[in-house]
Every structure is written in structure tokens, then in C-alpha cells.
Amino acid sequence: MEDSKLPLALRNNLLDLFGQIEREFENLYIENIELRREIDSLNERLTGDGQTVEGGDPTKGALKTKASHSTSQLSQKLKTTYKASTSKRLYTFQSKIGGPRNFSVATWELWGGDSWIVSSFKATTGSRALCQLLKEYMGHRDGIWDLSVTRTQPVVLGTASADHSALLWSIETGKCLLRYAGHAGSVNSIKFHPTEQMALTASGDQTAHIWRYMVQLPAPQPPPDVSAPCDDDQDSSDREEGEVDGEGPCEVPTVRVATATLKSHQGVVIAADWLVGGRQVVTASWDRAANLYEVETSELVHTLTGHDQELTHCCTHPTQRLVVTSSRDTTFRLWDFRDPSIHSVNVFQGHTDTVTSAVFTVGDNVVSGSDDRTVKVWDLKNMRSPIATIRTDSAVNRLSVSANQRIIALPHDNRQVRLFDMSGVRLARLPRSNRMGHRRMVCCTAWNEENQSCNLFTCGFDRQAIGWNINIPALLQEK
Numbered sequence: 001m002e003d004s005k006l007p008l009a010l011r012n013n014l015l016d017l018f019g020q021i022e023r024e025f026e027n028l029y030i031e032n033i034e035l036r037r038e039i040d041s042l043n044e045r046l047t048g049d050g051q052t053v054e055g056g057d058p059t060k061g062a063l064k065t066k067a068s069h070s071t072s073q074l075s076q077k078l079k080t081t082y083k084a085s086t087s088k089r090l091y092t093f094q095s096k097i098g099g100p101r102n103f104s105v106a107t108w109e110l111w112g113g114d115s116w117i118v119s120s121f122k123a124t125t126g127s128r129a130l131c132q133l134l135k136e137y138m139g140h141r142d143g144i145w146d147l148s149v150t151r152t153q154p155v156v157l158g159t160a161s162a163d164h165s166a167l168l169w170s171i172e173t174g175k176c177l178l179r180y181a182g183h184a185g186s187v188n189s190i191k192f193h194p195t196e197q198m199a200l201t202a203s204g205d206q207t208a209h210i211w212r213y214m215v216q217l218p219a220p221q222p223p224p225d226v227s228a229p230c231d232d233d234q235d236s237s238d239r240e241e242g243e244v245d246g247e248g249p250c251e252v253p254t255v256r257v258a259t260a261t262l263k264s265h266q267g268v269v270i271a272a273d274w275l276v277g278g279r280q281v282v283t284a285s286w287d288r289a290a291n292l293y294e295v296e297t298s299e300l301v302h303t304l305t306g307h308d309q310e311l312t313h314c315c316t317h318p319t320q321r322l323v324v325t326s327s328r329d330t331t332f333r334l335w336d337f338r339d340p341s342i343h344s345v346n347v348f349q350g351h352t353d354t355v356t357s358a359v360f361t362v363g364d365n366v367v368s369g370s371d372d373r374t375v376k377v378w379d380l381k382n383m384r385s386p387i388a389t390i391r392t393d394s395a396v397n398r399l400s401v402s403a404n405q406r407i408i409a410l411p412h413d414n415r416q417v418r419l420f421d422m423s424g425v426r427l428a429r430l431p432r433s434n435r436m437g438h439r440r441m442v443c444c445t446a447w448n449e450e451n452q453s454c455n456l457f458t459c460g461f462d463r464q465a466i467g468w469n470i471n472i473p474a475l476l477q478e479k
Contacts, residue, residue: 020059040264052283061203074399083145083162084204084268084286096141123265131428135174135467139167143440143461146271146398149448152197152215159465160187166201167252171454171467177215179254183207189271193278198259200281202269208283209258209329216467260298264291273316275323275337282323284314290325290335304335306345313357313398324353324366332368333396334383349388350376357398367408369396375410377422379469388424398444402456405449405472409456417458429473430458430468438462 004011141164150156156177157169166180166187180187183306185204192199202208255470260361262272267287275292276280280301284290290304290311307330316323321337332355336344353372360366364380365387375396376386394414408420408428415438431437440461448455454467 016450030200041172060115068466081267083186083270095174099423109361117384118206130469130471131430132471133431133466134469135171137167137169137174137176137461137465137467139176140165140463142186143463144443144459144465145186145448146444147457147459147465148190148192149446149457150192150197151194152192154215156215156217156451157465157467158190158192158199159459160190160201161463162186164203165200166190168199168213168215169465171448171451174467175218176252177217178213179252180209180211181254181256182209182211182258185268186222189273190274193274194276195278198278200272200274202272202283206263206265206267206269206285208262208269208281208282210254210260210262211258213255238441259391260295262291262293262300264293264300265289267310271313273314273323275316275321276319282314282316284311284325288327290314290323292323292337297427302343304333304345306333306347307331315357315359317360318362318403322360324358324360326358326368328354330355330370330372332358332366334366336455337421346383348378348383350378353395356396359399359401361401361406362403362420366404367399367401367422369393369399369410375399375408375420377408377424388422389418390424390426392418395443400445400447402447402449402472405476407447407472407475409445409447409458411445411458411460413441415440415442415460417442417445421476438464438466 003335006014045271054167064176075203086375137157137159140159140161141162142160142161144161146160148158150158154249155171157171158166158171160166164181164183164185164187168177168178168180169176180199180201183201183203183205185206187203189202190199197214198210198212200208200210229451262281262283265283265285265287267285269285270422271284272281272283279295281293281295282290282304283293288305288307288310291300292304293300304323306326307325307327307329311325311327313326315324323335323337324332325335326332330353331347331349334346334348336342348368350368351370351372351374355368355370358368366378366380366383369376373392373395375390375392377388377390379387388406392410392412394412394416397413398410399408399410401422406422409423410418410420412418415432417432417438419427419429421427438458438460442458442460444459446457448457453469455472456468457465458468459465
């Protein structure tokens with residue numbers, strides 16, 4: 001290998017990790033060959049009876065379970081490495097070991113793992129809706145962890161990336177308008193102030209930043225005519241030829257200094273959000289605590305402790321002083337600050353693996369997603385057990401729920417994005433082929449119902465965000 005600028009200890013650690021991944025890959029490859037042989041053999045035996053296994057679900061077999069469990073663990077290791085990144089060189093190590101094509105072994109699960117083998121055997125539900133890909137937002141040099149839409153005019157899209165930057169985009173044109181470069185580590189989340197032009201970002205450098213922005217929207221352009229049905233039979237092949245080149249955005253205004261720096265955590269700050277009114281913010285960290293700060297003074301008001309492992313996400317209620325935190329300890333906690341003299345907390349144990357996110361809906365519900373491949377809908381008035389459970393075939397990342405129609409958008413490790421209603425009924429899957437959709441793990445979704453055309457955004461480890469138009473009336477009509 002050519003001379004590397006990485007520290008020797010880090011380089012040896014990476015090489016050891018890649019060696020483990022390669023061995024796991026070989027095992028998975030052998031197991032998948034056996035799985036395909038079993039399916040072919042079963043098809044041959046059933047063909048004589050006029051049957052086929054195309055309506056079956058091979059994911060329930062012991063072989064698939066074992067393989068998927070292994071790839072899920074590898075995926076978690078890779079996510080951890082990136083989100084903890086504080087080295088300015090670490091995010092470029094892909095190119096130092098031969099570029100994205102040679103990195104495919106390490107990103108086996110991020111690219112969809114072994115799902116390509118069984119994709120043609122998935123059952124279809126018959127539901128259809130028009131899902132139109134309107135715009136691709138490309139410019140980040142590494143995976144995008146989070147995205148959000150401003151709540152004030154002008155309405156823009158914000159993205160947070162492992163390349164240590166946050167970018168603001170014109171929704172209509174896809175043009176990058178501003179870059180925030182104040183963090184020294186991976187930017188893990190981004191949220192906008194409810195009434196002012198301020199952004200809140202959380203980072204692997206153990207801080208959260210509040211920063212102001214000013215942008216001017218360019219003239220809008222007509223959207224491309226690219227549409228496809230939301231179909232569970234859509235081609236799921238990779239598109240390496242269309243790889244984002246990773247050269248970064250064109251010259252845009254850059255903000256390098258934060259208005260306020262929140263730095264009371266002793267670990268990676270994985271997420272942050274504004275409390276209702278925008279006068280306080282909450283941060284979630286790998287130091288197992290969440291912190292509540294005053295925005296005006298940057299003063300630490302409360303430290304919320306109780307989780308047994310690292311936090312993965314935090315979310316605030318849109319109209320009440322409520323906070324929900326998620327953790328790798330398989331729980332999420334509801335913190336109540338409505339009474340200034342009493343700060344109550346409730347612990348909810350509905351998952352068997354890391355809770356990757358839990359979000360409030362408009363109303364009295366919480367929706368939680370997990371690496372255990374389930375999503376659960378909870379009633380705030382009675383949260384002893386979920387009112388609905390959604391079972392999927394891949395780990396669920398940072399989900400979102402539309403405010404008006406209450407549709408849940410699930411981003412998956414296996415590159416898919418699926419839509420469900422609050423009762424757990426699957427409505428659609430966004431089209432994914434060699435021409436459109438994400439080509440790596442999908443990290444986050446965000447609704448934007450105020451925009452009649454581009455009303456759903458997704459982002460992923462393929463370094464791009466995508467704006468979609470979901471025909472919600474048609475979706476609900478075919479429910």
C-alpha cells in the first residue's frame with residue numbers, strides 16, 4: 001500500500017476491521033450461494049405442480065436470519081466510525097484505500113447487504129402511487145446523516161454530512177446556497193429555528209453549534225419529467241457508474257463561526273433540536289446524557305441522565321415542552337418540562353435492539369424505529385404497549401411523520417424507503433433502480449408538506465439528498 005498519512009495505530013485498526021469485514025463477506029457470499037441453490041431447487045420441484053416460490057418470504061429462514069444479523073453488526077460498526085469522526089483526514093480515507101469501488105467490501109451492508117439475491121422473490125401488495133423524483137442535491141464529499149427544511153422564509157433544505165460540513169440548498173433548483181464549516185468533526189444532525197434564520201447542528205467534535213444564515217434563492221427551473229410507480233418489484237441493482245464524484249459544491253458563501261457553541265458533553269453529539277418557541281435547545285450525546293441549554297446565554301440548564309448506553313437521537317414536541325431521547329440501550333425516554341417545578345421522565349422498553357429514532361407526531365403519538373427492524377406507534381396517553389407495530393426486512397434509521405396526513409417515511413439500511421400509515425399498513429415503496437433512488441444506506445427522511453411539489457426528502461451514504469413528490473391523495477385512495 002502506498003504511504004499513508006494516517007496515524008499508524010488508526011491505520012492498523014482500519015486494516016484489521018477491513019480484514020474482519022472481508023471474512024464476513026466471504027461467509028455471507030457462500031451462504032447466499034447455498035440460499036440461491038435451495039430456491040432454485042425448490043422452484044424446480046414446484047414447477048411440475050404449477051407453483052413457484054415468488055410469493056414466498058425467504059427472509060424468514062434461519063440462513064437469512066444469520067446472514068442479516070452479521071451484516072447488521074458490520075453496518076453498526078461503520079456508522080459508529082463515521083459519526084465519531086473528528087479527524088479532518090478520516091472522511092477521505094475511502095480514496096486512500098483505492099476509492100469507492102475498493103470500499104465496496106466494507107460497505108456491503110450499507111449498499112444493501114445480501115438483499116439483492118432475494119429481491120426478486122418479495123411479495124407485492126398491489127398498492128400503487130405516483131412517486132416522482134424531482135431533484136437530486138449533490139455536493140457533499142461524504143455520507144449525509146441528516147436533513148431538515150427551514151420553517152421560515154425563504155424555505156431551503158439543510159443537510160448534515162460526515163464531511164464535517166452542513167449545506168443549505170435551493171429546493172427548486174438544487175443549487176447549493178451556503179456552506180457551514182464551523183465544526184471539526186462529522187456533522188450528525190441539523191435543525192432550524194421555528195421563527196428565525198438560525199440553524200442548530202450537532203457534531204462528532206463533541207459540540208453543538210447555533211449559527212445564523214442569510215441566503216438568496218435563485219430563479220426556479222422546471223422539474224425534470226422523471227416518474228415511476230412505487231413498486232415492490234422495482235429493479236434494485238447498483239449504479240456505480242453514476243457515482244457522485246465527491247468534488248464538493250461550487251464556490252458558495254461559507255460560514256465558519258458559530259453564534260453560540262454548546263460544549264458540555266464528553267462524547268460525540270449525535271443530535272440536537274429546538275424546544276417549542278426556540279428559546280431552548282436539547283442535545284443528545286454518546287456520553288449517555290442529553291443536555292438542555294438556554295439559547296441566549298448558552299447556559300446549561302439541565303443534564304438528563306438515565307440511559308445505560310449511548311444516545312442516538314432526540315426530538316422535541318411541536319407544540320409542548322416535551323422531549324424524547326433514543327438510545328442504544330433499546331429504550332427511549334419521554335421527558336416532560338411543561339411544569340417548571342417538576343421534570344418527569346418515562347422509560348419505554350418496546351424494542352430489542354438500538355432505538356435509532358423516536359419522533360412526535362402532531363397529536364398524541366410517538367413513533368419509534370430500531371435496528372431490530374421494527375417501527376412502533378405509541379399513544380402518549382397510554383404508552384404501556386404500542387398501538388401498532390411495523391415489521392420490516394432491514395434496520396430503520398431516522399424516520400419522519402408527515403404532519404397533515406400522518407404518513408410514516410422509513411429510511412432503511414438496505415437502500416429502500418417505505419411509506420406506512422399510522423395503523424401499520426404499508427402504502428408504498430419509493431422507486432429504486434439503476435437510474436434513480438439511493439445507492440447506499442438511507443439515513444434520514446423529512447417531510448415538507450408546505451411545498452405542493454417537493455414534499456419528501458431523503459438522504460443517504462451515497463452522498464446525495466433527493467427531493468420527491470408523493471401523490472398523497474392517490475396514495476391514500478388506494479389504501
